[in-house]
Amino acid sequence: MARNENEVSAEAHVSEANGQRSGRRQYAFYPGCSSQKGASASNYLTSVESMCKVLDIKITEIPDWNCCGASISYAEAGELPRHVMNARNFALAEQHLPGQDIVATCAACWLGARETKERLEHSSVLLADTQEALKEAGLQIRAIPEIRHMVEVLIEDLGYEELKKPVKKPLQGMKFAGYVGCQTNRPFGIHGESFENPVYLDKLIETVGGEAVPYDQKVTCCGGALAFSEPDKAQAQIKDIIESAYDNGAEMLVTPCPLCQANTEIYQSQINKKYGTKFNMPVLYYSQLMVLAYGGTAKEAGLDGNVIRARKLEEFASK
Amino acid sequence: MSNANQAMAARYKNNFLKEIEEQAEMGEWVKMCMQCGVCSGSCPTHFHPGWEHPPQEIFMMIRAGKREEVLTSPSMWMCTSCYNCYVRCPRKLPITHIMHGIAEYAYRLGLAPKMQPTLHLSQTFWRNCTKTGRVNEVRLTQSLYFKDGFMAGIKKGLEMKDVALGLIKAKRLNILEALGFGHKCKDQQGIQKMLAKARELEAKRKNRQVTA
Ligand code: SF4
Ligand code: SF4
Ligand code: SF4
Ligand code: SF4
Numbered sequence: 001m002a003r004n005e006n007e008v009s010a011e012a013h014v015s016e017a018n019g020q021r022s023g024r025r026q027y028a029f030y031p032g033c034s035s036q037k038g039a040s041a042s043n044y045l046t047s048v049e050s051m052c053k054v055l056d057i058k059i060t061e062i063p064d065w066n067c068c069g070a071s072i073s074y075a076e077a078g079e080l081p082r083h084v085m086n087a088r089n090f091a092l093a094e095q096h097l098p099g100q101d102i103v104a105t106c107a108a109c110w111l112g113a114r115e116t117k118e119r120l121e122h123s124s125v126l127l128a129d130t131q132e133a134l135k136e137a138g139l140q141i142r143a144i145p146e147i148r149h150m151v152e153v154l155i156e157d158l159g160y161e162e163l164k165k166p167v168k169k170p171l172q173g174m175k176f177a178g179y180v181g182c183q184t185n186r187p188f189g190i191h192g193e194s195f196e197n198p199v200y201l202d203k204l205i206e207t208v209g210g211e212a213v214p215y216d217q218k219v220t221c222c223g224g225a226l227a228f229s230e231p232d233k234a235q236a237q238i239k240d241i242i243e244s245a246y247d248n249g250a251e252m253l254v255t256p257c258p259l260c261q262a263n264t265e266i267y268q269s270q271i272n273k274k275y276g277t278k279f280n281m282p283v284l285y286y287s288q289l290m291v292l293a294y295g296g297t298a299k300e301a302g303l304d305g306n307v308i309r310a311r312k313l314e315e316f317a318s319k
Numbered sequence: 320m321s322n323a324n325q326a327m328a329a330r331y332k333n334n335f336l337k338e339i340e341e342q343a344e345m346g347e348w349v350k351m352c353m354q355c356g357v358c359s360g361s362c363p364t365h366f367h368p369g370w371e372h373p374p375q376e377i378f379m380m381i382r383a384g385k386r387e388e389v390l391t392s393p394s395m396w397m398c399t400s401c402y403n404c405y406v407r408c409p410r411k412l413p414i415t416h417i418m419h420g421i422a423e424y425a426y427r428l429g430l431a432p433k434m435q436p437t438l439h440l441s442q443t444f445w446r447n448c449t450k451t452g453r454v455n456e457v458r459l460t461q462s463l464y465f466k467d468g469f470m471a472g473i474k475k476g477l478e479m480k481d482v483a484l485g486l487i488k489a490k491r492l493n494i495l496e497a498l499g500f501g502h503k504c505k506d507q508q509g510i511q512k513m514l515a516k517a518r519e520l521e522a523k524r525k526n527r528q529v530t531a
Contacts, residue, residue: 073445086516137510
């Protein structure tokens, strides 16, 4: 039995000083398949790269990283193959980018990798099997790097004060609903945040000068991968989220996860058809807001990648 | 009854709890459930009709030895991996993984509901992502739409046309992926060998036949 995420997350924060060693913060970057060029979250990647440039964070892609399979592959993959996929990334990171934490931008990648790290560190049987499988690909695990979400890097390694310094154009007068969703929040969560009402996303919004509206669907699940396989159920959940954001005066939604972003954005037109609603709410990444507040262009913020265009922000960027 | 199912039913005789403990991922936790019902009340698919049996009921049924009913249930397949139950359970059961574990086991025994859409998604997603090491979103979407046959695929494709066009316009769907120009890992061979080994070791540990 291993269910030790609390202990593990306590331990994870020992590495807080990581990267400060060399003056510049460096991380082994795990973009995940949805954030590659031409993939469904490629604009997330664009904005993250612009954001990191401003904040002097160096992210180096893990050479030849592979997709983790996400939560949904559980049935076909089984246990060990799933962990082995993550372990391959650990081994590659450790070999090519020794001493650097792995940072993921996708909540699902982050969760999957952390789960694997936790299981391997608590089960010598699983670890031994994993090593044997890795050998087939000429790899080996010595120490498993810390697995961080980009949001953790921002708020733990840099801190809100640091993030505020480069703000040139605060997003004044704009109302956002911070949509945290599930997988950056549960089961691990961001250190020090509650499961029921995490505030880091609201704080990030406020850091760049926007207004974070309170609403009651902040941590509601959007249906995740079931948006594909059970669209009616997932869309009912998505409808609750968007509706509550509108009811509380939000103009836009902000998310930390590519799947939340896609689910809450691209199905709005179908929900409108089904329920007679008139949803047309842009859904942004936190990193897009930051780039704009740091004075970046619409292109640097990846605004051209939003299916529901964020007209207000496009205008803001051109001023 | 499939061979695998017969063999397992015979091996565990009437001890279904033991079967789940040994065969389903995190199954050893089931006995810790105190039937408080918090998980059922936390589950999003419970608010929007979906579950036949919420987690609490599934765990009770396992202890009551209702093997057939549990393993053929569509319930586990409704889990969205939201981890609401997981963080709220007073006994700290890793419910999300138990539900996945039972679903996976039912699938290996050939007892999962026929044409279960989430099972199909799981198969398609894993095969898609392990083939080259990276997900090919276009092929993934194609195989998902066309699972019910050609006409149904076209219809679904048309329904989703606006969604897809929006993504293409925003450069978030790369049509070239359909032709095989998509993202891939360099060491695909190594990945295949590594996964074959992993399947072999897992089967050995669980004392099962190697599948796929
Ligand atoms: S979680 Fe999703 S985006 Fe991330 S690597 Fe896995 S499959 Fe790709
Ligand atoms: S909110 Fe939806 S997409 Fe985001 S992590 Fe949760 S299930 Fe996944
Ligand atoms: S919340 Fe935990 S203890 Fe309560 S019924 Fe669910 S699994 Fe059992
Ligand atoms: S993780 Fe699965 S079982 Fe648990 S509350 Fe979410 S959908 Fe329900």
